[in-house]
Amino acid sequence: MPKIGITALVPPELIFACGGQPYDVNNVIPESKKYPKNKLCAWTAIWQEMLVKREIKIDSLIVVAGGDCHNALVDGQKAAMSGIPTHFFFYPFDGDHKYMESQLHSLCSFLGDIKHPEKFRQIKELKKAGQLIDKKRVNGKISAGEAFRILVSISDLMGDLDKFKRALDIKTPHLNAGIGVNRIALIGVPPIYHDFHDVAQSLDLQIVFDELPYEFVRHTGADLNEVAKDYCNYTFARPLDFRIGFLQKELEKRKVDGVIHYTQFACHHTLEDEILRQELDYPILTIQGDLPGKTPEQIKLRLEAFREMIARS
Numbered sequence: 001m002p003k004i005g006i007t008a009l010v011p012p013e014l015i016f017a018c019g020g021q022p023y024d025v026n027n028v029i030p031e032s033k034k035y036p037k038n039k040l041c042a043w044t045a046i047w048q049e050m051l052v053k054r055e056i057k058i059d060s061l062i063v064v065a066g067g068d069c070h071n072a073l074v075d076g077q078k079a080a081m082s083g084i085p086t087h088f089f090f091y092p093f094d095g096d097h098k099y100m101e102s103q104l105h106s107l108c109s110f111l112g113d114i115k116h117p118e119k120f121r122q123i124k125e126l127k128k129a130g131q132l133i134d135k136k137r138v139n140g141k142i143s144a145g146e147a148f149r150i151l152v153s154i155s156d157l158m159g160d161l162d163k164f165k166r167a168l169d170i171k172t173p174h175l176n177a178g179i180g181v182n183r184i185a186l187i188g189v190p191p192i193y194h195d196f197h198d199v200a201q202s203l204d205l206q207i208v209f210d211e212l213p214y215e216f217v218r219h220t221g222a223d224l225n226e227v228a229k230d231y232c233n234y235t236f237a238r239p240l241d242f243r244i245g246f247l248q249k250e251l252e253k254r255k256v257d258g259v260i261h262y263t264q265f266a267c268h269h270t271l272e273d274e275i276l277r278q279e280l281d282y283p284i285l286t287i288q289g290d291l292p293g294k295t296p297e298q299i300k301l302r303l304e305a306f307r308e309m310i311a312r313s
């Protein structure tokens, strides 16, 4: 099974259906101890270096060149120039599903065409189960950390549908789940710190929404056409007002008390902070990360201060 690296959300339905094994190159980064030599955003710089040095071994690469990340366009080209067969994938900014469909067809040609159409439905079912995990953590039945680890892995479904299905079977109820009274939405790109959700929970900030991982779980389709119609509404690739409209509904539904906007050093999404603050009517804490590792003490202090601020408001 050829291993297909992806730099951001690329419908895993299509990769599995074409006989490939998706591998999200971002997923190794929070646990890595890599400090890249030449970087803007650490996420793209680290996977770029690891790909060029063949520390991540893949057969080919799909770079999301039009959509949610501008740094990936350049770092993806550097990886391509090292000899990895690479395809550049573009989302429609205006949500045109016909354009999305044409992108999916061109991706199919790169991957060698659909050989296992049954994978679409299998993944649709798995994503339904993934949505239940999200619901359970909203209701405090499992911890935010456990839910996050599952939801974020939906970008590539762990490269193995059976393995992913087994991972969905969370049996251990989290003792602290549901106790934290401060219901928090985590918006922006996911934190580069591998323990962030557990740290927040230990400070009584219960994360009940993860913006980007929720995009991974909510988009799907039973065939290429359905995938095109659904994924063209991937909020991170659409205009900001579209994304904010979606966020407003989701935050209200989940009855959040506050919002943490995670930004990454040298990421263009940081520029959105001002608008998100204007448009979302909640207490908002903006934090910025850079290199992977544990959540720094300084950020823990800011989380504590935020909890106090919510308690007073």
Ligand code: SF4
Pocket: 041, 042, 043, 044, 068, 069, 070, 071, 072, 189, 264, 266, 267, 268, 269
């Ligand atoms: S944090 Fe920003 S710049 Fe870095 S990979 Fe994510 S979207 Fe791209």
